[in-house]
Amino acid sequence: MRFRIYRYDPDKDSAPYLQNFELDVRPGMMLRDALLALKEQDESLSFRHSCGEGVCGSDGINVNGHNVLGCTTPVKDFKEPITVRPMPGRPVIRDLVVDMSQFYQQYKAVKPYLIHKDPLPEQEILQSPEERDRLDGLYECIMCGCCSTACPSFWWNPEKFHGPQALLQAWRFLADSRDQATEDRLDALEGPYKLFRCHTIMNCVEVCPKQLNPTRAIGKIRELMLKNAI
Amino acid sequence: MSLVRRRFDALILGAGGAGLNAALQLSSADLRVAVVSKVFPTRSHTVAAQGGVNAALANVVPDNWHWHMFDTVKGSDYLGDQDAIEFMCREAVPTVYELEHNGVPFSRLDSGRIYQRAFGGQSQDFGGAQAARTCAAADRTGHAILHTLFQQNIRARSHFFDEYFAIDLIRDDEGAILGALVLEIETGEPVLIEARATLIASGGSGQLFRTTTNAHINTGDGMAMALRAGVPLQDMEFFQFHPTGIAGKGMLITEGARGEGGYLINKDGERFMERYAPNAKDLASRDVVSRAIATEVREGKGCGPQADHVMLKLDHLGSEIIAKRLPSIREMCKTFLHIDPVESPIPVFPTAHYVMGGIPTDRFGRVVATSGSGSEQVVPGFYAAGECACVSVHGANRLGGNSLLDILVFGRAAGLDIIDFVRDNPNHRQMNEASVEQAMGRLSRWDAKGEGLDVKTVKAQLKKIMEDHCSVFRTEQVMQEGIEQIRRIRDRLSEVRLRDHSRVFNTARIEALELENLVDIAMATMMSAEARKESRGAHSRADYPKRDDANWMKHSLYRLEGDQLEWKPVRTEPLTVESFPPKERVY
Numbered sequence: 099m100r101f102r103i104y105r106y107d108p109d110k111d112s113a114p115y116l117q118n119f120e121l122d123v124r125p126g127m128m129l130r131d132a133l134l135a136l137k138e139q140d141e142s143l144s145f146r147h148s149c150g151e152g153v154c155g156s157d158g159i160n161v162n163g164h165n166v167l168g169c170t171t172p173v174k175d176f177k178e179p180i181t182v183r184p185m186p187g188r189p190v191i192r193d194l195v196v197d198m199s200q201f202y203q204q205y206k207a208v209k210p211y212l213i214h215k216d217p218l219p220e221q222e223i224l225q226s227p228e229e230r231d232r233l234d235g236l237y238e239c240i241m242c243g244c245c246s247t248a249c250p251s252f253w254w255n256p257e258k259f260h261g262p263q264a265l266l267q268a269w270r271f272l273a274d275s276r277d278q279a280t281e282d283r284l285d286a287l288e289g290p291y292k293l294f295r296c297h298t299i300m301n302c303v304e305v306c307p308k309q310l311n312p313t314r315a316i317g318k319i320r321e322l323m324l325k326n327a328i
Numbered sequence: 329m330s331l332v333r334r335r336f337d338a339l340i341l342g343a344g345g346a347g348l349n350a351a352l353q354l355s356s357a358d359l360r361v362a363v364v365s366k367v368f369p370t371r372s373h374t375v376a377a378q379g380g381v382n383a384a385l386a387n388v389v390p391d392n393w394h395w396h397m398f399d400t401v402k403g404s405d406y407l408g409d410q411d412a413i414e415f416m417c418r419e420a421v422p423t424v425y426e427l428e429h430n431g432v433p434f435s436r437l438d439s440g441r442i443y444q445r446a447f448g449g450q451s452q453d454f455g456g457a458q459a460a461r462t463c464a465a466a467d468r469t470g471h472a473i474l475h476t477l478f479q480q481n482i483r484a485r486s487h488f489f490d491e492y493f494a495i496d497l498i499r500d501d502e503g504a505i506l507g508a509l510v511l512e513i514e515t516g517e518p519v520l521i522e523a524r525a526t527l528i529a530s531g532g533s534g535q536l537f538r539t540t541t542n543a544h545i546n547t548g549d550g551m552a553m554a555l556r557a558g559v560p561l562q563d564m565e566f567f568q569f570h571p572t573g574i575a576g577k578g579m580l581i582t583e584g585a586r587g588e589g590g591y592l593i594n595k596d597g598e599r600f601m602e603r604y605a606p607n608a609k610d611l612a613s614r615d616v617v618s619r620a621i622a623t624e625v626r627e628g629k630g631c632g633p634q635a636d637h638v639m640l641k642l643d644h645l646g647s648e649i650i651a652k653r654l655p656s657i658r659e660m661c662k663t664f665l666h667i668d669p670v671e672s673p674i675p676v677f678p679t680a681h682y683v684m685g686g687i688p689t690d691r692f693g694r695v696v697a698t699s700g701s702g703s704e705q706v707v708p709g710f711y712a713a714g715e716c717a718c719v720s721v722h723g724a725n726r727l728g729g730n731s732l733l734d735i736l737v738f739g740r741a742a743g744l745d746i747i748d749f750v751r752d753n754p755n756h757r758q759m760n761e762a763s764v765e766q767a768m769g770r771l772s773r774w775d776a777k778g779e780g781l782d783v784k785t786v787k788a789q790l791k792k793i794m795e796d797h798c799s800v801f802r803t804e805q806v807m808q809e810g811i812e813q814i815r816r817i818r819d820r821l822s823e824v825r826l827r828d829h830s831r832v833f834n835t836a837r838i839e840a841l842e843l844e845n846l847v848d849i850a851m852a853t854m855m856s857a858e859a860r861k862e863s864r865g866a867h868s869r870a871d872y873p874k875r876d877d878a879n880w881m882k883h884s885l886y887r888l889e890g891d892q893l894e895w896k897p898v899r900t901e902p903l904t905v906e907s908f909p910p911k912e913r914v915y
Binding site: 107108109110126137138141142144145146147148149150151152153154155156170191192193195198202206209210211212214218220221222223224225226227229230233237238240241271274276 | 367368370371372373375376385424425428429430431433434435436437438439440441442465468471472475476479480482483514543544545579580656659660663664782783784826827828830831832833834835836
């Protein structure tokens with residue numbers, strides 16, 4: 099199969115370019131396997147990857163215009179030539195490796211940790227199975243960045259808009275029966291940008307490799323804000 | 329060009345569960361801690377742990393830490409140190425509660441308490457009925473724990489060096505560890521991090537083998553650094569093969585699949601574990617189940633056109649249990665096998681999974697070196713925890729669910745001991761520039777240009793050697809050949825060349841440095857395995873099929889210098905309870 103891979107080494111290249119590759123594709127080959135095989139042809143090709151099973155979230159890439167996780171996406175899902183680019187909207191460090199620092203900053207900004215103010219019990223804080231079910235579809239996020247880097251609102255305002263990943267995590271803690279910082283969390287999301295720059299374009303939902311739904315989470319936060327305001 | 333130098337109270341190499349739990353203790357005590365990781369922390373391999381973490385909470389059936397201790401000692405095939413095992417099993421209970429308080433989204437029982445499932449090698453009442461001791465967040469427990477610990481470190485404002493690769497430890501002439509030379513992957517610039525205490529928490533070395541459940545990053549970097557710093561590696565012959573890796577591919581199918589009621593069948597549809605472990609059946613210890621599968625396949629009872637695997641049957645559990653308790657397993661089977669375990673069995677085979685051995689430590693996480701006279705001495709300011717360490721709580725075979733427990737308990741213990749150490753040692757020691765030079769040499773060696781072997785070819789050879797010569801069943805001659813072949817690779821390492829000498833995010837350079845680490849770990853593993861002339865736990869020799877307590881109830885220690893092996897006794901005395909003497913191990 100024919101591949102076109104985005105290449106850029108800031109020390110060497112004045113501008114990025116697409117490099118052509120040919121590769122014999124094995125049945126069941128994932129995009130990550132293909133990139134590893136291409137790296138055998140040219141060891142200077144750089145990309146992030148690790149677990150190979152869709153849980154570490156290292157290898158978000160853009161393939162034929164779609165953000166995907168390399169290790170869980172079959173090569174045969176795509177038409178030739180398969181064009182692989184870094185995830186959009188982030189500064190490119192080299193080849194397929196992007197600078198994720200702003201994405202991580204937005205994650206940190208939502209205080210993504212449990213805040214429990216009451217004295218702690220000697221054993222676990224009790225939580226019913228139904229209360230725990232509310233965290234399903236939220237806690238599984240692997241922080242690959244596919245959603246936020248597919249979001250036009252995040253492209254335009256990455257320093258002000260939290261983006262779908264961070265907002266999904268904001269809701270993960272708001273939805274947790276053990277968390278006792280609801281007011282603070284909602285107050286912190288006020289204003290025109292952090293939350294409200296979401297225009298429900300829903301690219302995030304389409305690209306999430308774990309089938310999570312940030313748009314729904316954002317809607318839930320808005321509902322809760324409204325409920326608390328009345 | 330002058331080398332960038334940074335100073336911290338403590339340095340942690342690795343940001344998996346052990347590193348992050350240690351960092352959390354240190355940051356919470358207002359110490360200045362640097363956490364160095366070659367990947368962003370949530371990419372660490374702890375994220376891939378599925379089934380859960382053991383603690384005798386007794387939420388489902390009666391349980392107590394003493395039974396957990398018995399199971400762990402028995403599981404270790406009596407090679408585990410009983411003081412460390414007692415400590416771990418006692419600490420398990422508060423450790424899991426602390427995790428829960430920190431936000432881990434554990435699955436829940438109707439009582440509102442943490443869900444616990446059955447896992448292999450667990451019993452009530454010292455070998456009685458099956459226990460349910462493994463605390464789980466569906467089949468994503470490692471992910472849930474790693475993310476929670478990272479989140480708590482954000483709260484505690486730990487200082488992270490994300491995507492920095494550790495080149496080597498820096499030590500002085502007295503053997504004290506002064507910090508490490510690290511490489512900023514993004515810029516290709518080296519940085520010297522000075523610290524009064526250094527913790528290695530860099531994880532395992534599953535990349536030694538061709539088929540492995542381990543991630544690309546699991547290259548034994550910390551263990552190899554310890555070897556180069558003159559510290560031996562302990563019990564490296566004990567490498568766990570997980571019974572249920574996806575056949576030919578290696579992805580892990582959690583033991584929790586059997587804990588929830590799944591079982592293994594051969595080509596005749598026979599539930600063969602009934603023959604190998606009449607009581608525990610599919611929930612026998614991992615070494616027992618892996619050998620049983622390998623034996624079935626050897627005897628021609630394997631499944632598939634090559635008769636090279638067995639099947640893990642889950643369809644009888646029903647879609648509700650699978651959706652609720654094993655959702656990731658189902659997703660993974662659909663992605664990689666195009667099957668739904670609700671309907672079809674999963675092809676599985678024993679797959680390289682976990683290194684029981686590692687950097688020798690005591691139960692405070694302090695690295696202990698053995699002097700010529702056999703007495704143990706703490707290396708000042710040097711700590712190790714997690715899979716790269718050998719406390720030893722797993723001995724010759726680790727129980728499922730004890731790995732997350734090990735990283736949490738001993739990561740925490742190391743963190744607490746470092747707080748004391750740093751308080752008692754208020755000053756940084758004098759930097760040893762000769763040692764820095766040496767570490768810089770390890771980096772600059774890869775600037776050499778010209779023709780030569782390439783990294784990927786040598787790495788592939790090494791993995792094949794390990795798979796062919798040091799697998800589930802081992803014999804003298806096969807391992808001796810393996811040692812020779814690794815030696816040949818080691819001798820030719822200096823001829824390996826990079827084509828890519830660029831500076832910025834050069835992953836080829838990182839892989840070259842990882843290859844050097846893997847070669848040293850391979851030699852440690854194969855030499856230790858060849859030397860141990862008995863079968864114990866995961867180390868199974870056709871030529872010495874029996875356990876030999878009279879001669880071999882002792883830990884191996886491999887030293888890089890001269891490829892030397894030494895031995896030290898197993899610590900059979902627990903802290904407060906009676907010792908569990910070795911017994912025949914049946915499940």
